[in-house]
Amino acid sequence: MSTKRLAKEHAELDANPPEGFTIRLPPSQSLHTWHIIHRPPPESALHPGQFGLVLSLPPDYPFKPPTLKFVTRVYHPNVTDDSLGNVCLGILKSENWKPSTKISAVLDAVRNLMIEPQPDDPLEERIAEEYRRDRPAWEEKAKTYVAKYAMGEPEFPASAS
């Protein structure tokens, strides 16, 4: 039921992708999983990296929020520092989600999060603490992570769920 809107949004984003994002659809899958490659802008500490994200759109999208996960490790207060890569994004929380929110708005929020982490609403308390207290140290570590994990083409799992 939501495919029409999804197709429309995908067509819009495909034709006119937001800055720093590349959107691909995984082969032989429905519109409900998107593979997104994000290159943070130069003002971000994570600048040169390429981050792979998987956007999963539930069947009753847009009435339920999509879920977004990093497949590339990133040293960031709002992204879990593990293989799951869960992201804490305000507009994707179910209590804040509005059916009228477009995916482009979600992507804009991701870009803003990469430029400006939100240490007040962290997923990784330790990184948030470090970001608040010792920003250069965090930037240092983040750049190490970028150099270690995010320099090549991100690899997406075969079947993202």
Add this chain to the structure above:
Amino acid sequence: MASSQPSSSSTATQHPRVTIPPDRRGSRASESSSDDGYRMSPAAARAFARRNMRRSSPTPDLVTSLVRPPSPDRYYTPTSTERGGRRGSGRSRSQAVGRVDGSGTSARRTGPLMTPHPASLDLHAKYGGDSVFDMYALTYVSESDAALLCPICHDPLVDPVTTPCDHTFCYRCLRRSIESSPAGTACPVDREPLTWAECFSTGRLVRAQLNGLVVKCPHHGRGCTHECKRENIETHATVECRFKDYHCADPECEKKVKSKPVVDYCQHYSTQCRYCDQTIIEADRNLHLLACEKGKARCEACWQMVTRASMASHHALDCDGIEVGCQYADLGCPVRVERGDLAEHLSECPFHPETASGMVIRSQRDLIQTYADLTSQVQQCRSQQAENARKIEDITLAVDGRGRGDSSLGDHRTMQDLDAGFEEVHQNLTHLEARQSMWTMNQVMPIREEVTELRNNINMIRMHVNWLLNRSREEGRIRAAHNSGTGAIRRETSADGVSMPTMPERRRSSGTDTDLPRL
């Protein structure tokens, strides 16, 4: 001229209302400064206004919640001014005779909720939803104005519905949004609280624009090149389009089917409806399902799937979307809420008999009831008294009439009668007495005469006897004289004897003499 006058006056009455919204919005922005007493959220205030409005309509529950009375401007006026405005508009309407529904409807911001297209009701395929013409799947020829797009489906609006916070969505999108969000009551754009009952169909202008959008025939994939206005596409696609029917999957079968066959055998066989056991043609199953009495249909008020046959009882008893009156309405609670919110309202209803206010209200109502009872009793007593008085008067009248005309007169008459009777009796008595004395006299007189006669006779007889006696004595003495001695003595004794009887004789005669004159 006559037609221009009402319109100018209606714009004049409309004008102040148009100026209210910014005022009101300002008060919303600085809510803390302008709360006078009871603070309400804007949506609650609107809901309140709306309920007030709806409460005043005399239509029964079902009708008010399914087909709402038109009320466009109502949302944007605070309740107090809104009430005044309504009263004012009513007055002006009554003054301006002949204006059709002029200021009355322009005072409101809500509108009726029109019957949606069947596709908006989101019927599941198993209830025949597949055979409903899908207005939501149309392909538009040109990119339409972004203002006409639904924020949810990002397509031109279908059956547009506007929320109290002035956002517009497709009927189906909004219902799905309400259905899917856990609270169910947030606007999909700004998360303002919202209930379905407060939403209304978007204005005619918007609907006209949407209906004018040019769409492709849904059968364009099969070669139809027809393009027409959206309002006409359903007729085209279901009636006119020559691509509307599909060949039956069975090449032997000549008949057509309405939708693309999904199985590779002929669908034209008889089968039974899985709900009502009626015999139907498999190919027409969906059409039957849309009318099947035992199949389910969407309740437009609460969005539940309800068996068609039980729709009426569902509305009357269970539907949470139907507006009902508070169950303490008889205690004076004016609130009307949807049945689903009734429990919540009851928990805070000031008329609830368990709360302090409820107890006051109840006691006051009891008092009022008692007063009313007393008043009625007094009135009853009064009427009874009046009746009694009337009865007494009647009786008095009757008694008076009888005393004057019957009894007292009669008494007098009887007395007179009696007097007369007495007198008569008296007379009769005197008469009788006289007669009796007469009779006695008549009887006694002859007797007395006879007695006198008898007495005379007796005296006569006595004198005769005396004469006879004397004669006899004389003769005795003569004889004695003749016989010597003895004769002498006999003479003496006879002399004595003669002298002797003469004395009593005299006496006797003297006695009779004296008696005679007496009689």
